[in-house]
Amino acid sequence: MVGILAFEFEPVKRKSLLKSLKGITQRLCKKNAINPADIGLMVHTGTYRQNFRQEPAFAAHLQQALDIGCANIGPTSKHTFSFDVSDGACGPHHALETIADLFPVIGCKYALLTAGDCRPNKETPWPHRPISFAAIISEDGPLQILDTRFDYEQENDFTSSTKFNKKYHTEAFTSKPHITKHRVEENRFIASSAWLCGEQLSRFVEWASSQNGIVTHRIENKNGRVSELNWRVKGE
Amino acid sequence: MKTQISGFACYLPPNLIKSEDVIPFGTLPRGIDFKRLTKIEAHHEVLEGQGSLELAVEAAQKAIARSGVNKEEIDLVISCSVTKMSGDLQNLIEPCLASHICTALDIKAQSFDIANACLGMVTGILIADRKIRSGKIRHALIVAGEYLTEALYEALGKNLLLNQKAFSSLTIGDAGGAYVVSGSDEERIQFHEPMTLAQHSQLCIGDAAVGRPGPAMRTYGKKLQNAALENLGAYFKRNFKSQEDYSSHDHIISHQTTPRAVSKGALIAEKTWGSGDAVRSISHTGNTASTSHAAVLETLLEDGALLPNQKVYLMAFGSGLSFMGMSFHLPSGVERW
Numbered sequence: 001m002v003g004i005l006a007f008e009f010e011p012v013k014r015k016s017l018l019k020s021l022k023g024i025t026q027r028l029c030k031k032n033a034i035n036p037a038d039i040g041l042m043v044h045t046g047t048y049r050q051n052f053r054q055e056p057a058f059a060a061h062l063q064q065a066l067d068i069g070c071a072n073i074g075p076t077s078k079h080t081f082s083f084d085v086s087d088g089a090c091g092p093h094h095a096l097e098t099i100a101d102l103f104p105v106i107g108c109k110y111a112l113l114t115a116g117d118c119r120p121n122k123e124t125p126w127p128h129r130p131i132s133f134a135a136i137i138s139e140d141g142p143l144q145i146l147d148t149r150f151d152y153e154q155e156n157d158f159t160s161s162t163k164f165n166k167k168y169h170t171e172a173f174t175s176k177p178h179i180t181k182h183r184v185e186e187n188r189f190i191a192s193s194a195w196l197c198g199e200q201l202s203r204f205v206e207w208a209s210s211q212n213g214i215v216t217h218r219i220e221n222k223n224g225r226v227s228e229l230n231w232r233v234k235g236e
Numbered sequence: 237m238k239t240q241i242s243g244f245a246c247y248l249p250p251n252l253i254k255s256e257d258v259i260p261f262g263t264l265p266r267g268i269d270f271k272r273l274t275k276i277e278a279h280h281e282v283l284e285g286q287g288s289l290e291l292a293v294e295a296a297q298k299a300i301a302r303s304g305v306n307k308e309e310i311d312l313v314i315s316c317s318v319t320k321m322s323g324d325l326q327n328l329i330e331p332c333l334a335s336h337i338c339t340a341l342d343i344k345a346q347s348f349d350i351a352n353a354c355l356g357m358v359t360g361i362l363i364a365d366r367k368i369r370s371g372k373i374r375h376a377l378i379v380a381g382e383y384l385t386e387a388l389y390e391a392l393g394k395n396l397l398l399n400q401k402a403f404s405s406l407t408i409g410d411a412g413g414a415y416v417v418s419g420s421d422e423e424r425i426q427f428h429e430p431m432t433l434a435q436h437s438q439l440c441i442g443d444a445a446v447g448r449p450g451p452a453m454r455t456y457g458k459k460l461q462n463a464a465l466e467n468l469g470a471y472f473k474r475n476f477k478s479q480e481d482y483s484s485h486d487h488i489i490s491h492q493t494t495p496r497a498v499s500k501g502a503l504i505a506e507k508t509w510g511s512g513d514a515v516r517s518i519s520h521t522g523n524t525a526s527t528s529h530a531a532v533l534e535t536l537l538e539d540g541a542l543l544p545n546q547k548v549y550l551m552a553f554g555s556g557l558s559f560m561g562m563s564f565h566l567p568s569g570v571e572r573w
Contacts, residue, residue, distance in 0.1 A: 042432075053443040054319060055453075055556075057352050057353065059432075072466065073470040079429070084352070085348060087335070087347070090348075098350075102366060120444075
C-alpha cells in the first residue's frame with residue numbers, strides 16, 4: 001500500500017506552470033530530505049497546457065527541468081518514467097490509482113505526483129486561478145491510498161474542446177458545465193467541480209492532514225462524472 | 237492472476253494517399269526526394285467526418301470482436317491518443333476521449349486518458365496489466381485514434397527550407413489502434429523497463445497550430461532519431477537476458493517513424509544480438525503515432541504471417557524521449573481473425 005509522504009502547493013500566479021512545479025518539488029525534496037534521484041515514477045495530471053500541447057507528456061518536461069534520470073542508458077544507469085493522466089477534475093484520482101498500481105513494478109523508492117494547469121494562450125478566456133501541487137508518494141506515506149470508485153451514471157453532454165479563433169485556438173463548450181459546491185460531510189470531502197486538478201488535490205490533502213482514520217475524497221466533474229477515493233489517514 | 241493480449245486491431249481508413257501525390261519531388265529543399273529519403277510509399281487519411289474518436293471506435297470494435305470478450309466484462313478503458321481531434325478540427329479538452337469511446341461502444345467502465353506520445357499504448361497496456369494482476373479488473377480496452385494528417389498539411393504550407401522542424405510532420409498518417417488485455421493462467425505478457433530520457437523532451441513538440449485550425453508538430457528529427465538509436469543497443473543489452481531471449485521472438489516491431497529509421501534500428505539489433513531478421517517494417521501507413529505497432533500487427537495478420545503462440549516484441553519509443561519494450565504471445569485463434 002502506498003501513500004502521500006509529503007506535499008507542497010502554491011498558486012501559479014504569473015509564473016509558468018513548469019517553473020512553479022519545479023520550485024515546489026525542489027522545496028518538497030529539500031524539506032523532507034528526499035534525494036530526487038530516488039524518484040522513479042512521475043505522473044502529472046491537469047487539463048490545460050501551453051497552447052493545448054499534446055506531446056510530449058508534461059511530466060517529461062518537468063523531469064528535464066528537475067534533472068532527474070536525464071542520462072543515456074548504460075548497464076547500471078538509473079532512470080525515471082514520466083507520463084500524464086487526465087480526466088478533467090477527476091484526473092487526480094486516476095493518477096493516484098495509476099501510481100499505486102505501477103509503484104511495485106517500477107521498483108522505486110519514491111514516485112512524484114504533480115497537478116496543475118496554465119492558460120493555453122492569450123486568446124483563451126481564463127476564469128481560473130490555478131494551483132500547482134506536488135506530492136511524494138512512498139510505501140509508508142501516512143496518507144494511504146485505499147480504493148477508488150467511479151460512477152458515470154449522471155454523465156451529461158458537457159464537452160469542452162479547442163476551436164480556432166483569430167491566431168490561436170480557444171476553448172469552446174457544448175453546454176453549461178455542471179457546477180457543484182464544496183462541502184464536508186463528516187469524513188467525506190466533497191469537492192467543487194469548478195476546481196482544477198491542483199486545487200482538487202491541495203484543498204483535499206490540506207483538510208485530510210488534520211483528520212484521522214478513513215476519509216473519502218469525492219470529485220464530481222463538470223460533466224457529471226464522479227470519482228471517489230478512500231484514504232486512510234495515519235495520525236501522529 | 238497473469239495476463240494476455242486477447243485481441244488487437246488496427247483500423248486504417250480506406251483513403252490511401254501515395255507519397256508522390258502529396259509530397260512530390262521538389263517539395264523538399266535541396267532536391268531531396270521524400271520517398272527516397274524515408275521509404276514511406278503512402279499513408280492513410282481520414283474519411284469525411286472521421287476524427288480521433290471514429291478511428292478509435294473502429295479499431296476497438298474489431299479488437300473486442302476478435303478477443304471474444306463481452307463488452308460487459310470490460311472494466312477499464314484507457315485512451316492513449318496523442319490527438320483528440322474531431323472531423324471539424326476541434327481538439328477535445330474535457331471529458332476525456334476514453335469517456336466518448338465508452339459512450340460510442342456502450343461500455344460502462346472506468347475510463348481516463350494518458351498522454352505519453354507514441355509510447356502511450358504500451359504504457360496503457362502496462363497499467364491494465366497491473367490492474368488485472370491485482371484483481372481490480374477483468375478486462376481492459378487500450379485504445380487510440382490518431383487523426384494526425386492535418387499536421388502534415390500544416391507543414392506543407394510552410395517554407396520547408398526555413399522551417400526544417402516541420403519536416404517530420406510529412407511522415408505521418410491516420411489510424412486507429414486497440415488492444416484487449418485479459419487475465420490468463422500463463423504469463424503471456426512481459427514488460428521491459430519503462431524509462432524517459434527527459435534530456436530530449438524538447439525535441440518533438442505537438443500542439444495547436446498557430447494561424448490555422450488543427451494541430452502542428454515541430455521536431456528536431458535527426459537529433460531525436462540519433463538519441464533513440466544511440467540508446468537502443470544499451471536498452472536491448474540491459475533488458476534481454478541473452479541472445480536466446482532476444483531471438484525467441486518471431487516478430488520484432490519497432491515504433492514506425494520511417495522504414496529507413498526502422499532499418500537503422502534493425503542494424504543495431506543485429507550488432508547487439510546477432511540478427512535483425514525478425515524486425516518488421518511497413519511502408520504504406522507513415523508514422524501513425526501511438527497506433528504504429530498495431531498497424532504493423534494488422535499488416536502481418538493480413539499477410540498471414542501471424543500464428544498462434546508466436547512471440548512478438550514491441551519496441552516503443554515516444555517523444556519525451558521514452559522507451560519501453562513489451563513481449564507477448566499471440567493468442568490462439570489469431571490465424572482465423
